Amino acid sequence: MEIVAGLAQGFSVALNPINLLYCFIGVFIGTLVGVLPGIGPVSAMSLLLPVTLSGTPEAGIIMMAGIYYGSMYGGSTTSILVNIPGEAASVVTCLDGHEMAKRGRAGPALGMAALASFAAGTFAIIALMLVAPTLARVAVAFGPPEYFSLMVLGLTILSFLSQGSMAKALLMAAFGILLGLIGMDQITAQARMTFDRLELLDGIGLVPIVMGLFGVAEILSNLERELKREVIQARIGGLWPSLADWAASKWAIIRGTTLGFFLGILPGGGAVIASFASYAMEKKLSRTPERFGKGAIEGVAGPEAANNAAAGGAFIPLMTLGIPPNVVMALLLGAFVIHGLQPGPLMMVQRPDLFWGIVASMYIGNAMLLVLNMPLIGMWVQVLKLPYRVLFPLILMFCVVGVFASGNAVFDVFVMVIFGVLGYLMRKFGYEPAPLVLAFVLGPMLENNLRKSLILSHGDFTIFVERPISATCLVLAAAALLAPLLPALARKRSNVALDQT
Amino acid sequence: MIRNSELWGGLFWLGIGGYVVWAGHDMGLGRLNEPGSGFAFYWIGILMCALSLAIIGQAIVSGGPTLASLWEGTRWRKVALVVGLLLVYGVVFERIGFIPCTLALLLILMWFVDPVRWWLAIIIAFAATFGVWAALTKWLKIQLPSGILNGIL
Numbered sequence: 001m002e003i004v005a006g007l008a009q010g011f012s013v014a015l016n017p018i019n020l021l022y023c024f025i026g027v028f029i030g031t032l033v034g035v036l037p038g039i040g041p042v043s044a045m046s047l048l049l050p051v052t053l054s055g056t057p058e059a060g061i062i063m064m065a066g067i068y069y070g071s072m073y074g075g076s077t078t079s080i081l082v083n084i085p086g087e088a089a090s091v092v093t094c095l096d097g098h099e100m101a102k103r104g105r106a107g108p109a110l111g112m113a114a115l116a117s118f119a120a121g122t123f124a125i126i127a128l129m130l131v132a133p134t135l136a137r138v139a140v141a142f143g144p145p146e147y148f149s150l151m152v153l154g155l156t157i158l159s160f161l162s163q164g165s166m167a168k169a170l171l172m173a174a175f176g177i178l179l180g181l182i183g184m185d186q187i188t189a190q191a192r193m194t195f196d197r198l199e200l201l202d203g204i205g206l207v208p209i210v211m212g213l214f215g216v217a218e219i220l221s222n223l224e225r226e227l228k229r230e231v232i233q234a235r236i237g238g239l240w241p242s243l244a245d246w247a248a249s250k251w252a253i254i255r256g257t258t259l260g261f262f263l264g265i266l267p268g269g270g271a272v273i274a275s276f277a278s279y280a281m282e283k284k285l286s287r288t289p290e291r292f293g294k295g296a297i298e299g300v301a302g303p304e305a306a307n308n309a310a311a312g313g314a315f316i317p318l319m320t321l322g323i324p325p326n327v328v329m330a331l332l333l334g335a336f337v338i339h340g341l342q343p344g345p346l347m348m349v350q351r352p353d354l355f356w357g358i359v360a361s362m363y364i365g366n367a368m369l370l371v372l373n374m375p376l377i378g379m380w381v382q383v384l385k386l387p388y389r390v391l392f393p394l395i396l397m398f399c400v401v402g403v404f405a406s407g408n409a410v411f412d413v414f415v416m417v418i419f420g421v422l423g424y425l426m427r428k429f430g431y432e433p434a435p436l437v438l439a440f441v442l443g444p445m446l447e448n449n450l451r452k453s454l455i456l457s458h459g460d461f462t463i464f465v466e467r468p469i470s471a472t473c474l475v476l477a478a479a480a481l482l483a484p485l486l487p488a489l490a491r492k493r494s495n496v497a498l499d500q501t
Numbered sequence: 502m503i504r505n506s507e508l509w510g511g512l513f514w515l516g517i518g519g520y521v522v523w524a525g526h527d528m529g530l531g532r533l534n535e536p537g538s539g540f541a542f543y544w545i546g547i548l549m550c551a552l553s554l555a556i557i558g559q560a561i562v563s564g565g566p567t568l569a570s571l572w573e574g575t576r577w578r579k580v581a582l583v584v585g586l587l588l589v590y591g592v593v594f595e596r597i598g599f600i601p602c603t604l605a606l607l608l609i610l611m612w613f614v615d616p617v618r619w620w621l622a623i624i625i626a627f628a629a630t631f632g633v634w635a636a637l638t639k640w641l642k643i644q645l646p647s648g649i650l651n652g653i654l
Contacts, residue, residue, distance in 0.1 A: 054641045167559070171514055171552040174545050178521060181541060190538040192528060220583060223615065224575040389617050393610035394629055396583070397603055400590065401633055405643045413591040421584055428571045429510040447541040459533030 003129060010356025014364055019059050019357065026063035027365045030070020031372050035078050035380045039395050040088065041071035042437075043218070045331045046210040047402035049338070057339035058354050062361040064335045068328050069121060069311045069362065072271060073369045076113035076304055077380050080106060089271035089307035092279045096292060096299030103295050111239035112249055112297055113304045114373040120257040120305035121366040124312020127261055128319075129359050132348070135320040139345040142321065144452035145463050149473035150323060151442045151449070155435065156477040157266065158326070161273055162432045166484050169435050172426075176436035179204055180443025187451065199411040206334045207406040209440060210327075212419025213426075213433040215399040219392050220424040239374055241297065249301035252282050260306030264313025270326040271307035271314070278306035312362070318343050319355060323442070327434050330441035507565030511557035518549030579614050586610070598648020603630045 013019060033044040045067050052060025075090030080097035093113065100109040142150075159169035182193045183203030194200035241249070259281065260274035282302040283292045292299050317325045322344030324330040336343050341351065348355045373380075403416045423433055439446075457463035465471045502508065524539070525546050531537025586606060594602050604626050611622035637643040647653075 050643070051641060054643075165556065165559070167552045167555045171549060171556070174549045174552065175514075175517070178542065178545050178549075181545075185538040188538050190528065192538055192542065193524060216587070220580045223579045223583060224572075224577055226576075387617070389611070389615035390621075390625060392615065393607050394625070396587075396610065397607060397629060397633065400587070400606075401599075401603075401637065401645075404594070404645070405637060405641075408644065410591055410594050413594065414588075417584065417587045417591065420587070424580065429506060431510070450541065451536045454533060454536055457534075459535075 003133065006133075006352060006356040007129065007360060009353055010358075010360030013058055013353050013357030014062070014360035018055070019062055019361060020364065022055065022059040022063040023066050023361045023365050024368055026066020027070035027073075027368050027372060029063075030067040030072075031074035031369065031380070032383065033067065034071035034074020034076075034090070035383055036386075036391065039218070039391075040214065041068050042210060042327055042331065043215040043395075043399070044071070045328065045335075046207045047215070047398050049207050049331065049335060050402060050406040052335050053338060057336070057341055058357045060339065061332065061335050061354070061358055062365075064332050065315070065358060065362065066365045068332070069308065069365065070369055070372075072121075072304075072308045072311045073114065073117050073373050074380070075307075076117070076300070077110060077373070077377065078384060080109045080113065080300070081381060082384060089275050089310075090304075091272070092275045092303045093300055095279070096294070096296050099293065099295035100297065100300065105295065107239045108241040108245050108297065109300050110377055111374065112241045112245060112301050114239075114370060115241070116249065116253045116256070116301040116305040117308040117373075118366055118370045119253055120260060120309040121312060121369070122363070123257045124261050124264070124309045125359060125362045125366065128312055128315055128362075132316055132320050132355075132359075135316060136345040136348050139321050142345075142469070143467070144449040144456065145467050145470040146473070147321075147323070148446060148449040148453055149464055149470040149477070150321065151446045153473040153477045153480075154323065154325060155439055155442065156480045158435050158438055160480040160483065162435060164430045164432070166481075168431045170481075172431055172433070173435040173439040176439025177443035177446060179209065179436075180440040181447055186444070186448065197411075199409060203444075204415060204440075205403075205407050205412055206331070206437075206441065208403045208412040208415040209419050210331065210437055211399045211403050212416040212421075213423035213437060215395065216416060216420025217423025217427060217433070219396055219399075220420060221427050222388065223392065239377065245297050248296075249298050252278075252298035252302035253305045255281060255285075256302035256305035257309040260309030261313040263306070264310030264325070265316045266325065270328075271310040274306040274310035275303035278302040315358075319347065319358075320345060322347075323445075324438065327437045330438055333441060502561070504567040504569065505560050505565045506568045506571055507560035508557060509568060511553045511560055515550055515553035515557065518546050518553050521546030521549060582614055583610070586614075594648075595646045596648055598650050599645040600630055600634055600650055601648065603633070 014023065029044060029048070030041065033039050033041060045064055048063070048067065052064060072089055076093045076097065078084055079090040079093035080101050083094050083098040097109045097113065100106065155173045159166055159173055162169035180203070182200060184190070184201050185192055191201060256274075256278040259278055260271070263274040263277060264270060279299060279302060282298050283289050286292065286296070286298065314325050314329050317323050318329045318333060322333070322342060324333045333343065341347070341354070399416065400413055403412045404410065406412060426433060453463050464474060521542055523546075525541070525543030526539060528539025528542060529537035530540050530543055586609060590602055590606050607626035607629060608622055611617050611625065612619065617625075634645060638645055
């Protein structure tokens, strides 16, 4: 009953014309950045973070959330038609989606991707609605040691699942925490690593770091090599999948949705891992695994369902614990914070309109996305034909303007350029930016909870292992840290490790 | 060995880690029951040093790509040009103003870095610059520096 009342309140917020407009703008931009290779949801969200200041908190956060789940939809279009993933979670859709397109079945591939995304997205919202209030009640009992250990677990899992060397990923996480701590100490008011720059007293901004590491670095990496894009020229034809397609895909959608949702909740997990895991599972369970990679529609349906369900699931740790499980949610946390809001167990009690408004807007946004992705597919194909040499100067301009607008300071533009160059070099040298950004956001919370825990325990570290939730998190984190030392597990890790951008 | 990019990467982070350890110690470690401002920095610095040493060790044992090979066959001059342009943009942005700076940036990018037809570059540069300026200043009420156009805009 409480849920029904909450949802009713949520729809009254989400159906407000201004919020509807923001929701539409969010899913539209999300689809656009999903379609366009070279700009992902992280860059788009950080670019638009300052824009959210001009409206109400619910409008801004509804828009930001729309960009995220919208990009999951849009990414599949580029994967299927161009064989270049629009964003990281659609990498695996290229394998069978583009093969289907080459065989004249682009329509059913696009249609199945949109419908599977819709089904999974809707399931994830219902699950979010049912799980979040219960988890929030449990989370009230969390103290500083639990929060500290949970954040350590999140960072460790993200490092474990990152591409390449785990030492490098952990190093990036440590560097991210360090960057997050720059500025005035919250307890002693001592300036830390500010190098006598007044601009650094409040710390480094999230927007310039993210725009540099993801936006500018991506452009620099793309510029140094020719981007070749071959859009499927044949008519796309009917989008509605056949009965045989449905029969082949129904279980893949159900499995992908369930798997994606749980991987989305996991700290450090997310849509990218979910799509890869779903593809691997479908191939393993299939009676005809040899069809995979040659145009099997379940290879499109499963991963697309999984990445959308994960996008929904990722809202749970943020909304109930106030801990972002991935970089995108870290940005959403940033949107909450700039409006003076703190997501967490108390948000549902203090701001039920906001929580339920976001949930209800996700229902509406999912329906909007179905409309945007099915009848308007032709328009997205035209967008895809836009050459990168026209796109990149515009993206660069939006980066500069977005960063300047976020803090009204040129200093931030320089920070963005520095992190752009750093991000470009990090890609060259095999260091991943995702652990850095998540750690940057979690850094101040991590330090705060560590210090509080030590003060509570009079300097006794056993406080972290005496409490069951904290101890469980630390044991899991230790397992993830030690896993690469075992050759069998190291091989498994390299199979699932991926770029989390 | 000396050209190994992994080794240089590790050494770079070792240097940063070492500095963080020193800075953390300098800020004050406090006591375990009342950690000071430098406590977290100090331990993060130590962690960074340990991880950097692991990377250096790996580089010595297993080798890695050479520094030159990372840029082999790439259009690195374009990358350097874009970085340079962005830095210049940052320096002159407030003095010259958003509109002239952005127009110049877009035109240089579309004429010299990755060229498109000259007339198309002009159309895109003007439309994007004035479109963004109008959206930000008129709609979102975000102030952008007028620079040399102060009084005209």
